[in-house]
Amino acid sequence: MPKVLLLTAGYGEGHNAAARGLHAALVEAGADAEIVDLFALTGGAFYEKTRRGYLDLINRAPKVWATAYALIHRVPMGALSTPFLGAMRRALAAIVAEKRPDVIVSVYPIYGYLVERLWPNTAKRPFAFHTVVTDSITINSIWYRCRSDSFLVPNEETARVMFHAGVPEKRLRVLGFPVPPRFARERPTRPACPPPRVLYMINAGKAQAPGIVERLLKVEPLHLTVTVGKDEALRARLEEVASRAGKSVEIHGWTPQMPELLMTHHILIGKAGGATVQECIAACTPMLMTQVVPGQEEGNAELLFQNRCGDLCRTPDALAEKIEHLFADGAAEWHAWEQNITRLSKPDAALQIAKFLLSAEAQQR
Secondary structure, eight states: OOOOEOOOOSSSSSHHHHHHHHHHHHHTOOOOOEEEEEHHHHHHHHHHHHHHHHHHHHHOOOHHHHHHHHHHTTTTHHHHGGGGHHHHHHHHHHHHHOOOOOOEEESSHHHHHHHHHOOOOOOOOOEEEEEEEOOOSSSSSGGGGSSOSEESSSHHHHHHHHHHHTTOOOEEEOOOOOOOOOGGOOOOOOOOSSSSEEEEOOOOOOGOOOOOOOOTTTTTOOOEEEEEOOOHHHHHHHHHHHHHTTOOEEEEETTTTTHHHHHOOEEEEOOHHHHHHHHHHHHOOEEEEEEOOOOOOOOHHHHHTTTTSSSOSSSSHHHHHHHHTTSSSTTHHHHHHHHHHHHOOOHHHHHHHHHTTTOOOOOOO
8 A cells, every 4th residue: 555645734724725635535546645744743832823923914914925925936945944944854754764655745835845855866765755736826936946756736827837937847747736536526516596606705804704794695686605614703793794684694614515515606705715716616616706815825816817717806895796797697707707617627636646646657756
């Protein structure tokens, strides 16, 4: 049974989502797969503070993050930071010695530099090393300044960007983003429209959520579903908004049914995170974005803009007006968006990536 080690980090949910999707596909394919977060393993309370600090920064001070992102892109930050990550290097070396993996897959960019420092001679490295790039189009150079046997990217647009940045074509593989394999199963039927079924996933911008829900409830006809995660206080506020409006809202807390919810709704409203956008694409569900974090999320938004299957609506009125436009005239504009996003869809990407990683070709250096 081939052994695969998946290296992730909690600085943004997209990396962990990719690791989970790929892990499920690898196990299904018969591999002995394990997910490891070396930051969590070695960082303790400091890791949790930096993780929360990062999330606060991108959501509350996006311009500051944009400056930091640009600096990381220009300066070889990965290589410069590696000497200060001694605990992580030692932990990785110990795990490799104990587990003896056949393949290591990184879904977070810093790990390639640790591998390069520990095993500078690629020919003597005792495992294949591959990088799953979780962003689209706006690809920070920290992803590709290190060596990797291949870079597995979500779409052709990203492959072109990385090729023009100097990544050899033979190292690039367009296999899609590893969404959960459930997206590749028999799909539930999307209910007929009208009414349009709108799914609002709240994972940032919670202060604006009641106003957005209040405005959407004025759109007729509309079936509104909202996910609030574990935030019971937010659930109570939204229930109060719906009660005042005399309307019903379907509210979910944390749920493992997100693939099914996405596939049975006509539109997703949410933040332009990498995993969120890619799961919309896998579900063939167009998206209205309420927030785009400068840097990595700009590429996710650009992917939807270029392919005419999404838009950015920063205010409740803009959201409501866009939904009314999409579903006017027999939902003609929405049907065009659905066709466009379907052309991008790779719902079996995790299975295809797993198949490649377990092939003899993936062992080539």
